[in-house]
Amino acid sequence: MTAASPGAPALSVVVPVYDEQEVLPLFVQRLRPVVDGLGVDYEVLVVDDGSIDATPVVLQRERRTWPQLRVVRLRANAGHQAAISAGLERARGELVVTIDADLQDPPELIADMVRLAREESLDVVYAARGDRSSDTRFKRVTASGYYDTMRRLGADHGPTHAGDFRLMSRATVDAVTALPEHHRVLRLVVPSLGFPAGVLTYRRDERAAGTSKYPLAKMLRLAVDSITGASLAPLRLATWLGFAGAVVALGLLVYALIGFAVGLNVPGWTSTFMVVTAVGGVQLLCLGILGEYVGRTYTMQLGRPTYYVAHDSAADDPQD
Missing domain, CATH: 3.90.550.10 (Spore Coat Polysaccharide Biosynthesis Protein SpsA; Chain A)
Structure with missing residues (x-):
């Protein structure tokens, strides 16, 4: 010591x-x-x-x-x-x-x-x-x-x-x-x-x-600071979510092409709504994760x- x-x-x-x-x-x-x-x-x-x-x-x-x-x-x-x-x-x-x-x-x-x-x-x-x-x-x-x-x-x-x-x-x-x-x-x-x-x-x-001076909001902030300050796992999660979204989109594209080729009348509104909602949710989640890391970097740069x-x-x- x-x-x-x-x-x-x-x-x-x-x-x-x-x-x-x-x-x-x-x-x-x-x-x-x-x-x-x-x-x-x-x-x-x-x-x-x-x-x-x-x-x-x-x-x-x-x-x-x-x-x-x-x-x-x-x-x-x-x-x-x-x-x-x-x-x-x-x-x-x-x-x-x-x-x-x-x-x-x-x-x-x-x-x-x-x-x-x-x-x-x-x-x-x-x-x-x-x-x-x-x-x-x-x-x-x-x-x-x-x-x-x-x-x-x-x-x-x-x-x-x-x-x-x-x-x-x-x-x-x-x-x-x-x-x-x-x-x-x-x-x-x-x-x-x-x-x-x-x-x-x-x-x-x-x-x-x-x-107590540690309400739920402060506990959540501590958890976010802990995760983003000690691990890159959330960034990797965003990468895997993006990859999974791309696989799902490719599968839907193949399904649509097959349906078009065989003349199937595939209802479009429901599937389009679900796909857009799911992809949009994944994108927002990934942007939020990236934003936490960018925010930490920005704060460090400000000093x-x-x-x-x-x-x-x-x-x-x-x-x-």
Whole structure:
């Protein structure tokens, strides 16, 4: 593992939050004893992803009594993955842990993650959800479908049911942040590096307070970003669909020629309607798939940042 710069903390805990005023006090109550008990210099870097509730007020109140708490506020909501990326790019620790604030992932596991990383000289420690009984049936089914799809596409997503609760070494964080990729999905990017890794399992709890900030629309966007960012299989699917359409069209042409030769009176409207509809659907599907890849390329060419930082509380600390 590569060491951090001199004077940097041994551990950074990156916490993306968005409208989490209800759960933040509970999260702080559980996280602080864990990191205080490690006996190392640390920072807790909370990335406020443009919250519109009282989250900024709660964070400022907690900072008064917790000097290791650092708040980075984004100018606008950039999304969960972008908020984590913002935290990784500003984290200074030799080891960096990413965790959500909803307490579905237990902060107490951080101590075990740090110990495992040091004992076995690991660059990554994944926290995999061994028990998801607290999740809804819909959540369990969609999560299983996501990981199964990524596995079938050949994407290295690390341990099954490992989300964004993980520990990374400084070398891993530097490698991730050096990537020029936009809309990166970290649960795919980190395993793709192939760095030495270990796994710890845990029971996923229910959200301690507040409501989920990952509705179906965001889940679908994550799935699309994952598929288009990690595999060319959809493009190959478009190619095969085009090939299948060409075969069907050729078969219909042969059928029409034979019918014309033998003088069959073939009804035309229904078959024409079905063929045009089917071919049009395949074409639109292929164009949509191509559009996703072209859009990603276009975004990369523009080079626009995925987030904008409004304020970093580290600037207010004289020692920094």
